Amino acid sequence: MILTVTLNTALDVTHHVPKLIPHASHRVGAVTERPGGKGLNVARVLAALGHEVTATGFAGGRTGAFVRELLAGSPRVTDALVPCAGTTRRTLAVVDGASGDTTQFNEPGPQIGSAEWAAFLDRYEELLAGATAVALCGSLPPGVPVGAYAVLVRAARAAGVPALLDTSGEALRRGVAARPEMIKPNAAELAELTGSREPLQATRDARRRGAHAVVTSLGPDGLLAATAQGTWQAAPPRALTGNPTGAGDSVVAGLLSALAEGLDWPARLTRAVALSAATVHAPTAGDFDPRTYEEVRGSVKLTAC
Amino acid sequence: MILTVTLNTALDVTHHVPKLIPHASHRVGAVTERPGGKGLNVARVLAALGHEVTATGFAGGRTGAFVRELLAGSPRVTDALVPCAGTTRRTLAVVDGASGDTTQFNEPGPQIGSAEWAAFLDRYEELLAGATAVALCGSLPPGVPVGAYAVLVRAARAAGVPALLDTSGEALRRGVAARPEMIKPNAAELAELTGSREPLQATRDARRRGAHAVVTSLGPDGLLAATAQGTWQAAPPRALTGNPTGAGDSVVAGLLSALAEGLDWPARLTRAVALSAATVHAPTAGDFDPRTYEEVRGSVKLTAC
Numbered sequence: 001m002i003l004t005v006t007l008n009t010a011l012d013v014t015h016h017v018p019k020l021i022p023h024a025s026h027r028v029g030a031v032t033e034r035p036g037g038k039g040l041n042v043a044r045v046l047a048a049l050g051h052e053v054t055a056t057g058f059a060g061g062r063t064g065a066f067v068r069e070l071l072a073g074s075p076r077v078t079d080a081l082v083p084c085a086g087t088t089r090r091t092l093a094v095v096d097g098a099s100g101d102t103t104q105f106n107e108p109g110p111q112i113g114s115a116e117w118a119a120f121l122d123r124y125e126e127l128l129a130g131a132t133a134v135a136l137c138g139s140l141p142p143g144v145p146v147g148a149y150a151v152l153v154r155a156a157r158a159a160g161v162p163a164l165l166d167t168s169g170e171a172l173r174r175g176v177a178a179r180p181e182m183i184k185p186n187a188a189e190l191a192e193l194t195g196s197r198e199p200l201q202a203t204r205d206a207r208r209r210g211a212h213a214v215v216t217s218l219g220p221d222g223l224l225a226a227t228a229q230g231t232w233q234a235a236p237p238r239a240l241t242g243n244p245t246g247a248g249d250s251v252v253a254g255l256l257s258a259l260a261e262g263l264d265w266p267a268r269l270t271r272a273v274a275l276s277a278a279t280v281h282a283p284t285a286g287d288f289d290p291r292t293y294e295e296v297r298g299s300v301k302l303t304a305c
Numbered sequence: 306m307i308l309t310v311t312l313n314t315a316l317d318v319t320h321h322v323p324k325l326i327p328h329a330s331h332r333v334g335a336v337t338e339r340p341g342g343k344g345l346n347v348a349r350v351l352a353a354l355g356h357e358v359t360a361t362g363f364a365g366g367r368t369g370a371f372v373r374e375l376l377a378g379s380p381r382v383t384d385a386l387v388p389c390a391g392t393t394r395r396t397l398a399v400v401d402g403a404s405g406d407t408t409q410f411n412e413p414g415p416q417i418g419s420a421e422w423a424a425f426l427d428r429y430e431e432l433l434a435g436a437t438a439v440a441l442c443g444s445l446p447p448g449v450p451v452g453a454y455a456v457l458v459r460a461a462r463a464a465g466v467p468a469l470l471d472t473s474g475e476a477l478r479r480g481v482a483a484r485p486e487m488i489k490p491n492a493a494e495l496a497e498l499t500g501s502r503e504p505l506q507a508t509r510d511a512r513r514r515g516a517h518a519v520v521t522s523l524g525p526d527g528l529l530a531a532t533a534q535g536t537w538q539a540a541p542p543r544a545l546t547g548n549p550t551g552a553g554d555s556v557v558a559g560l561l562s563a564l565a566e567g568l569d570w571p572a573r574l575t576r577a578v579a580l581s582a583a584t585v586h587a588p589t590a591g592d593f594d595p596r597t598y599e600e601v602r603g604s605v606k607l608t609a610c
Contacts, residue, residue, distance in 0.1 A: 015397075017410065020327050020328075020408075021408075022325050022401075022408055023406040023407065023408055024408065025408075025409040026409060026410050026411065027411055027413065028411060028412045028413060029413075031413075062367060066367055092320075092397060096328070101327070102328065103326075103327055103329065104329070104331060105320050105322065105331050105397075105399060106330065106332055106333060108332065108333065108336075
């Protein structure tokens with residue numbers, strides 16, 4: 001089983017409008033709702049790849065109950081979310097039919113009390129016992145200590161479970177220092193962490209800060225990975241147009257599933273690049289297109305740096 | 306008891322953001338949620354004026370359950386909503402902290418089946434028996450016949466209950482022909498109904514189409530009323546700055562409460578103008594500021610036309 005942690009789960013709501021006009025009133029055409037927060041997106045992709053997944057984090061209030069109801073209908077995903085008194089946030093994506101662009105509104109998330117955080121830590125340690133790998137993903141809800149990911153990374157190492165950390169800002173800085181197996185920053189997150197905007201230098205610098213491997217997302221140019229086995233750039237055969245929402249979560253799912261299957265770094269990167277491209281190319285944001293995945297998987301360009 | 310009908314009830318969600326930037330990601334500062342749809346807004350104002358109110362219409366799904374839970378905490382409002390299989394819509398108002406302007410996203414509302422519509426009509430007739438007046442407000446959800454308000458107006462007349470109709474487009478056109486006691490169009494709705502953009506002429510024309518009285522909202526210039534007792538313009542003593550959201554619903558509540566109390570047209574218009582101004586001036590959209598209400602009530606300018 002692969003464990004995913006989503007401390008700030010969400011109900012992702014998508015509104016489709018013909019054209020977004022600030023300060024006007026819009027009739028929403030189509031509404032979709034699904035479980036969100038990076039870790040739950042990763043769980044969905046892992047399950048689609050055939051992995052058994054256990055999803056933990058917090059869920060509370062009416063929104064949390066709805067997220068859990070939706071998860072209950074997801075094959076291969078076991079709900080191990082911990083109840084909280086506050087209400088799980090919504091994120092709203094307004095998709096502009098004219099341009100295809102998305103405008104995003106993210107609610108702040110529930111206030112987590114210290115007893116709730118302690119209850120989560122107990123549950124997390126229990127779940128680690130059955131996990132082959134763990135993904136630690138996304139922002140921290142209010143009340144969770146900023147050093148939370150460092151605690152979770154150390155607990156995973158103590159349990160012998162490799163941890164992939166995908167977060168940003170101070171939570172990332174503290175988490176990296178606890179020496180996770182992998183981090184997966186994008187260029188902006190990496191620049192904030194290292195102070196460098198030169199991708200190769202910054203990726204290597206991030207590794208020196210504690211992560212065993214750093215996989216930097218370069219957007220349409222693929223991934224740059226600094227690992228103990230070598231440094232590579234992995235790129236799709238051609239730029240794919242579409243919606244990049246969820247492409248980063250697909251990279252996490254690709255890296256973690258390949259790690260859990262015992263694959264080496266070239267195979268992990270190939271899978272992650274193909275899944276990411278297939279997510280950009282999918283008609284629904286955050287899903288991946290299986291045909292594109294199979295097609296790109298055979299033609300990822302891997303270059304040693 | 307005053308009856309309010311909201312066929313397309315809503316959960317009104319408000320997101321406060323520092324500044325709305327199309328195609329960007331926003332952290333939402335404050336989130337508020339409350340029962341919405343014009344008739345439920347009217348019910349809230351009527352209850353604040355001290356009237357016993359019964360609220361009917363449709364409610365369904367998780368959103369409908371939440372609307373009902375919020376209504377249960379509202380003093381003097383009795384929940385007589387009729388269940389439907391579909392899910393009550395949300396409306397999202399994004400308030401831009403920089404300009405104060407609002408961008409609105411309205412979900413379409415549940416599909417209402419013919420058996421649900423028949424069940425509503427039964428409940429409506431029962432409720433009319435105890436009502437002194439009825440407000441018929443807002444848009445029709447999918448599946449409700451476009452002539453719905455004409456049916457509801459005729460049933461009210463048969464029960465001897467005066468009906469105020471506040472809707473737009475074809476639903477208004479058909480409803481007016483059934484001869485309601487009052488309609489309350491704004492300038493745009495009136496122009497669509499009559500083809501005339503000259504307010505006095507259009508207001509009189511709308512009366513000839515069947516409404517016993519037509520009260521046209523002129524925005525900051527107040528109200529223009531054509532009635533069997535005379536034609537008046539009622540204006541606030543000065544233009545009040547603020548958020549006009551809900552001002553029209555306050556006009557409906559003012560007119561209907563004054564009618565239920567047996568007040569004459571000048572008193573009805575004075576109350577409606579003062580409530581509307583107090584709503585524009587309130588810190589929370591759709592609430593009214595009691596101090597402004599008392600102040601403006603004493604100084605509304607009433608002019609016979």
